[in-house]
Amino acid sequence: MAKIVVLGAGISGHVAASHLRRKLSREHEVLVVSPNSNYQWIPSNIWVGIGRMSSKQILFPLEPLYKKKHIGYKQAKAVTFHPEGDKTEAKPYVLVEYVVGDKKGQQEKVTYDYLINGTGPKLNFEATEGLNPGTNKTYSVCTYTHADHAWEGLHALIQEMKQGKKTKILIGTGHAKATCQGAAFEYILNVEQELRRHKVRDMAEITWISNEYQLGDFGMDGMLLSYGSMTMKSHEMIEMIFEDRDIKWILGAGVNKIEDGVAHYENLEGEYKTETYDFAMLIPSFSGHGFKAFDKNENDITDKLFKGFMIVDADYTPKPYEEWSVQDWPETYQNPSYKNIFAPGIAFAPPHSISKPRKSKNGTDITPAPPRTGMPSGITAKLVADNIIDTIKNGKESLHHKGSMGNMGAACIASAGYGLTSGSGVSITTYPIVPDYHKYPKTQGRQLGKTFGEIGLAGHWLKLALHYAFIYKAKMRPFWWLIPE
Amino acid sequence: MTQRISKYQRFKMMNPILQFFKFIYLSIKVLIIVAGGHGGTRQVN
Ligand SMILES: Cc1cc2nc3c(=O)[nH]c(=O)nc-3n(C[C@H](O)[C@H](O)[C@H](O)COP(=O)(O)OP(=O)(O)OC[C@H]3O[C@@H](n4cnc5c(N)ncnc54)[C@H](O)[C@@H]3O)c2cc1C
Numbered sequence: 375m376a377k378i379v380v381l382g383a384g385i386s387g388h389v390a391a392s393h394l395r396r397k398l399s400r401e402h403e404v405l406v407v408s409p410n411s412n413y414q415w416i417p418s419n420i421w422v423g424i425g426r427m428s429s430k431q432i433l434f435p436l437e438p439l440y441k442k443k444h445i446g447y448k449q450a451k452a453v454t455f456h457p458e459g460d461k462t463e464a465k466p467y468v469l470v471e472y473v474v475g476d477k478k479g480q481q482e483k484v485t486y487d488y489l490i491n492g493t494g495p496k497l498n499f500e501a502t503e504g505l506n507p508g509t510n511k512t513y514s515v516c517t518y519t520h521a522d523h524a525w526e527g528l529h530a531l532i533q534e535m536k537q538g539k540k541t542k543i544l545i546g547t548g549h550a551k552a553t554c555q556g557a558a559f560e561y562i563l564n565v566e567q568e569l570r571r572h573k574v575r576d577m578a579e580i581t582w583i584s585n586e587y588q589l590g591d592f593g594m595d596g597m598l599l600s601y602g603s604m605t606m607k608s609h610e611m612i613e614m615i616f617e618d619r620d621i622k623w624i625l626g627a628g629v630n631k632i633e634d635g636v637a638h639y640e641n642l643e644g645e646y647k648t649e650t651y652d653f654a655m656l657i658p659s660f661s662g663h664g665f666k667a668f669d670k671n672e673n674d675i676t677d678k679l680f681k682g683f684m685i686v687d688a689d690y691t692p693k694p695y696e697e698w699s700v701q702d703w704p705e706t707y708q709n710p711s712y713k714n715i716f717a718p719g720i721a722f723a724p725p726h727s728i729s730k731p732r733k734s735k736n737g738t739d740i741t742p743a744p745p746r747t748g749m750p751s752g753i754t755a756k757l758v759a760d761n762i763i764d765t766i767k768n769g770k771e772s773l774h775h776k777g778s779m780g781n782m783g784a785a786c787i788a789s790a791g792y793g794l795t796s797g798s799g800v801s802i803t804t805y806p807i808v809p810d811y812h813k814y815p816k817t818q819g820r821q822l823g824k825t826f827g828e829i830g831l832a833g834h835w836l837k838l839a840l841h842y843a844f845i846y847k848a849k850m851r852p853f854w855w856l857i858p859e
Numbered sequence: 860m861t862q863r864i865s866k867y868q869r870f871k872m873m874n875p876i877l878q879f880f881k882f883i884y885l886s887i888k889v890l891i892i893v894a895g896g897h898g899g900t901r902q903v904n
Contacts, residue, residue: 613863614863614864615863617863618863618864700900701900701901703900705898705899705900705901749893753897757897776897776898776899777897777898777899778897778898778899778900778901780900781897781898781899781900782897783892783893783895783897784893785889785892785893787889795873795875796873798872798873801885801889803888803889803892803893805892810900824892826888828881828885829864829872830871830872830873830878830881831872831873831874831875831878831881832878832879832881832882832884832885833885835878835882836882836885836886836889839886858890858893858894859893
């Protein structure tokens with residue numbers, strides 16, 4: 375009998391736990407430890423942030439589901455890792471701290487045979503002075519509570535515009551090394567469409583601010599994609615959309631300080647500039663959670679497990695951009711020092727960024743961090759679960775299931791406006807996610823055809839269909855496993 | 860505002876009938892790309 379502990383119940387943690395439970399007999403224990411009592415379908419936060427969906431529509435409580443499906447659950451957060459146990463506990467364990475109820479603040483050693491770290495990112499607002507959602511007129515849509523606040527702020531602004539106030543809206547990244555440009559991109563287009571719906575579009579100047587070198591970089595070094603019968607660069611496609619929607623843009627901007635209605639940033643030219651606004655949604659930098667790890671003698675071994683995020687089977691040797699290769703990217707998400715620990719989704723430490731690293735003339739790194747969207751998060755979680763299942767069933771280590779982001783496709787169905795007949799979506803797929811410049815030297819590291827873009831109403835329907843399909847899947851309704859990650 | 864998307868293109872992008880077929884096409888295409896498999900990179904090269 376084996377005990378598998380899953381930390382986090384986001385896309386990766388929940389996918390791993392549900393597959394483990396489905397494929398392993400009841401003699402094996404699956405236990406989820408997560409501080410948030412709800413599962414949230416994060417991609418739909420965009421629509422919560424424009425008031426077109428309520429947060430209730432994108433979340434459901436985890437405990438009743440886990441109870442019904444015989445998955446153990448502790449509403450707690452991981453605090454420290456002890457992969458060798460300690461002087462009094464022979465088994466490896468994670469020290470967790472309960473976050474609610476009578477046990478709030480109490481700590482407990484949760485032992486495991488296999489550990490899946492699906493704790494995703496820490497939303498590192500502190501890395502940018504003054505960037506704190508709900509203050510200084512800045513908001514976030516990274517969680518459903520943030521998205522609710524963002525809608526409150528935007529709604530109030532729309533009322534002011536209806537009274538005749540001219541406003542400035544700033545949306546993008548709030549740190550020189552932020553990622554998740556795709557979410558900000560969706561939000562800016564949705565906000566723009568909502569302003570038109572409320573007939574106040576002419577009252578607002580909308581500006582995109584981003585650490586990307588070019589539009590459409592998305593932390594993925596941009597893309598060459600098929601668009602209808604044409605082949606287009608992603609920056610050309612996004613430029614076309616922004617010009618069409620009358621959205622201005624500021625690129626190569628490392629936002630470093632926020633004051634009430636003022637964003638301070640440094641650009642790649644080394645200039646220090648400011649941009650004023652009445653409403654801003656800026657994505658913070660993502661970091662690891664700052665976990666510590668200890669060996670059985672209680673010596674600090676954090677650097678065996680973490681490099682910000684969790685260390686896995688990537689090649690972390692520092693090398694120049696020209697020498698980066700897809701082989702640097704992990705395949706099994708297994709920690710090399712402790713083979714029973716895995717980190718799928720955003721929780722693993724990437725070997726380097728995907729976009730070409732750039733510094734300002736003052737030496738400040740202004741480069742998007744590599745995105746790990748929902749699809750790779752789900753795929754990597756499932757393959758980790760499958761390897762653990764095979765290992766348990768075969769009685770010896772099996773790492774048969776592999777999924778490098780250099781050999782995996784992803785779809786980004788970006789909402790460009792909500793509405794059953796007036797909505798729009800920008801559907802982009804890339805294959806592979808991490809460009810393979812050796813395999814596809816002439817097409818910017820990706821396969822044309824499998825890397826394509828489409829704009830239109832169908833994209834909105836697809837995004838909506840994915841919303842319902844993935845919530846159905848997450849609720850583990852009949853035949854949920856037939857829906858791919 | 861620079862009109863970068865022509866009226867005809869916009870009509871195609873927003874026409875529910877055309878877009879219904881596009882939806883089917885996109886769903887299948889996305890499924891093929893995403894569910895079409897993944898693997899390692901190290902032995903391949
Ligand atoms: C606004 C927005 C829109 C997005 N839109 C899309 C999209 O359209 N398509 C797409 O593919 N991707 C999208 N993404 C990205 C996608 O949401 C992420 O890739 C995905 O959520 C990552 O999954 P994860 O499980 O690794 O991390 P998360 O989803 O962040 O889950 C982490 C989990 O760990 C838990 N946790 C945190 N700390 C601890 C701790 N100490 N102990 C235990 N548990 C802990 C959290 O409570 C949470 O349950 C979007 C992201 C954002 C922010």
